[in-house]
Amino acid sequence: MTENPLDEREWALWRSFALMSRQLWNRVEQRLQAEAGISAADFEILHALWTADQHRVRVGALGEMLMWEKSRISHQVSRMERRGLVERVVCEEDLRGTWVGLTSEGSEVLAPALLVFARAVREAYTSRLTPDIAPQFAATMMRVVMATDPTA
Secondary structure, three states: OOOOOOOHHHHHHHHHHHHHHHHHHHHHHHHHHHHHOOOHHHHHHHHHHHHOHHHEEEHHHHHHHHOOOHHHHHHHHHHHHHOOOEEEEEOOOOOOOEEEEEOHHHHHHHHHHHHHHHHHHHHHOHHHOOOOOHHHHHHHHHHHHHHOOOOO
16 A cells, blocks of 8 residues: 555545644633633543542543543642642552542532533534534544544
């Protein structure tokens, strides 16, 4: 197989995807900051913990869930811990692992942020997809996700 640079159609697809992704995430982040007082990174961690069993996750698993480097997780959790949004707890089973748990204050911050997030995503994204195109668009995105899954 001969390798060639991207053709015009491929560049157009890539540019539109990259621009859409950046702009959408920037819009969501701006709204979270302005209306909920938290960063997108705060939101991602709070939401991951909120959906986890017993509202806690091991540090390594949290990094895998969010596809973040260990150092990024560590620094972000430390900042959030200082603000009382999360807490670290030593794992009783092996005494080496650490859990990150959602605090009541973290839950209180997350509740309105979920609504801000929903409004921003609906306004800028899901409302732009017609009912006939949305399933195909989602299926296409999942094919890309599966093809780029680092665990596959």
